[in-house]
Amino acid sequence: xMLLTKEIKSKLPxxxxxxxxxxxxxxxxxxxxxxxxxxxxxxxxxxxxDGDFRFFGLVDLFEMEFGYFSLNELESLxxxxxxxxxxxxxxxxxxxxxVYKKEPLE
Numbered sequence: 079x080m081l082l083t084k085e086i087k088s089k090l091p092x093x094x095x096x097x098x099x100x101x102x103x104x105x106x107x108x109x110x111x112x113x114x115x116x117x118x119x120x121x122x123x124x125x126x127x128d129g130d131f132r133f134f135g136l137v138d139l140f141e142m143e144f145g146y147f148s149l150n151e152l153e154s155l156x157x158x159x160x161x162x163x164x165x166x167x168x169x170x171x172x173x174x175x176x177v178y179k180k181e182p183l184e
Contacts, residue, residue, distance in 0.1 A: 081110060081165050082131055082149055090124045093134055101144070102175040106135070109166040114158045116140070119147060120177060136178055 090107050110119040117139055124133040131149040136142060152163045 079162075079164055081152060081163065086121075087124075087131075090121065092125045093123050093127075093132065096123055102173065102178070104174050106169075106172050106174060106177065109169040110152055110163050111166055112155075112157060112161075113164050114161050117155075117163070119152065119163075120174070122174070136174060138177075142178055142180075 086108050096104050104122045106120045106122060107124075108121045110121070111117060118137075119133070120136040120138070121133050122135045124131055126132075132146060133148065134146050135144070137145055137147060155163055157163070
């Protein structure tokens with residue numbers, strides 16, 4: 079499965095483009111997940127950078143935190159049973175407040 083399609087790229091705001099929007103009101107454009115267990119990445123912004131695609135979003139691993147991650151990082155993760163990170167094909171746009179229930183420090 080292709081994680082990042084042309085359609086998703088066209089919908090993603092560039093990095094820092096949503097700075098004026100309160101964090102809890104930012105929209106999640108797509109969601110990546112580990113089909114074998116822990117790990118969900120909610121993408122808010124992204125753009126091509128140094129031959130890779132860099133994202134900003136909410137990452138749910140051992141705890142939920144906001145940060146940057148890259149397409150190469152997601153594609154290089156070695157999962158059990160030769161699985162790979164997947165994109166949630168049924169995900170529809172949501173605001174951060176729908177998946178993150180705590181008020182973040184801004």
